[in-house]
Amino acid sequence: MTRTPTARDPERATLDKAAGENFPVAPFFLPRAWRVDLMAVYGFARLVDDIGDGDLAPGGADARLLGVSPGEAEDRLVLLDAFEADLRRVFDGIPRHPLLRRLQPTVRRRSLTPEPFLGLIAANRQDQLVTRYETYDDLLAYCELSANPVGRLVLAVTGTSTPERIRRSDAVCTALQIVEHLQDVREDLGRDRIYLPAADMKRFHVQESELAAPTAGASVRALVAYEAERARGLLNEGAPLVGSVHGRLKLLLAGFVAGGRAAVHAIAAAEYDVLPGPPKPGKTRLLREVGLTLRGEG
Numbered sequence: 380m381t382r383t384p385t386a387r388d389p390e391r392a393t394l395d396k397a398a399g400e401n402f403p404v405a406p407f408f409l410p411r412a413w414r415v416d417l418m419a420v421y422g423f424a425r426l427v428d429d430i431g432d433g434d435l436a437p438g439g440a441d442a443r444l445l446g447v448s449p450g451e452a453e454d455r456l457v458l459l460d461a462f463e464a465d466l467r468r469v470f471d472g473i474p475r476h477p478l479l480r481r482l483q484p485t486v487r488r489r490s491l492t493p494e495p496f497l498g499l500i501a502a503n504r505q506d507q508l509v510t511r512y513e514t515y516d517d518l519l520a521y522c523e524l525s526a527n528p529v530g531r532l533v534l535a536v537t538g539t540s541t542p543e544r545i546r547r548s549d550a551v552c553t554a555l556q557i558v559e560h561l562q563d564v565r566e567d568l569g570r571d572r573i574y575l576p577a578a579d580m581k582r583f584h585v586q587e588s589e590l591a592a593p594t595a596g597a598s599v600r601a602l603v604a605y606e607a608e609r610a611r612g613l614l615n616e617g618a619p620l621v622g623s624v625h626g627r628l629k630l631l632l633a634g635f636v637a638g639g640r641a642a643v644h645a646i647a648a649a650e651y652d653v654l655p656g657p658p659k660p661g662k663t664r665l666l667r668e669v670g671l672t673l674r675g676e677g
């Protein structure tokens with residue numbers, strides 16, 4: 380019987396979101412020890428994003444677990460501060476939240492450092508304070524916090540970190556973040572966030588009000604096409620990461636790259652009109668991209 384997440388079961392509610400991600404979190408073909416540790420890392424990353432987006436399970440259970448009073452349970456910055464304090468207990472104490480208690484053995488087994496976890500918290504803290512990005516470089520700096528730590532943690536968990544692999548991984552993760560922003564333009568706007576660089580919007584003569592339209596006009600489509608091509612270039616830059624590893628890890632990393640490439644294809648197939656809803660690739664296209672990536676093509 381499938382267990383339905385409830386307000387009393389915030390850990391399960393968070394982990395169950397793995398099935399809806401654009402990328403494989405801990406697929407069945409990986410060694411069990413890797414899957415356990417990758418799910419522990421995912422639980423952290425998903426929960427910090429849910430705090431930053433205001434998407435916690437109803438009932439305030441997460442706030443209580445973090446020691447946040449009911450009067451401050453809706454204050455995302457307070458929650459993020461409490462979450463950071465609990466993260467630090469992972470490294471030198473006993474954390475309060477069950478997802479962080481789940482993470483603690485992984486941190487010890489894999490000798491993980493606090494920096495990538497703190498980066499993800501910093502990105503969500505930035506989301507509360509910064510809602511527009513002036514330049515592409517500003518957006519890349521945000522992705523350095525919001526996306527790149529995830530790839531670095533995957534390499535650390537699998538014991539395959541090298542400076543060159545980290546560089547390639549960063550390119551892939553930044554690309555995936557940009558693609559997600561393109562898919563979610565309307566959703567992000569609903570949160571008063573725009574991740575399309577203001578300089579690029581000006582270049583393509585796009586006004587913020589145009590992003591709230593039911594469908595995209597020619598200027599918005601041209602802007603989305605431009606950013607999608609940037610993401611494609613980053614994916615190509617990072618793709619040699621796949622060929623640098625072997626075995627099941629190679630298939631996992633191919634899934635990340637292929638997921639990004641398939642999503643870019645879906646955006647292009649929608650003629651760059653992302654406003655009606657996020658264009659999503661079908662399984663056939665995803666599998667095709669996996670095969671191309673494994674062969675070093677694409």
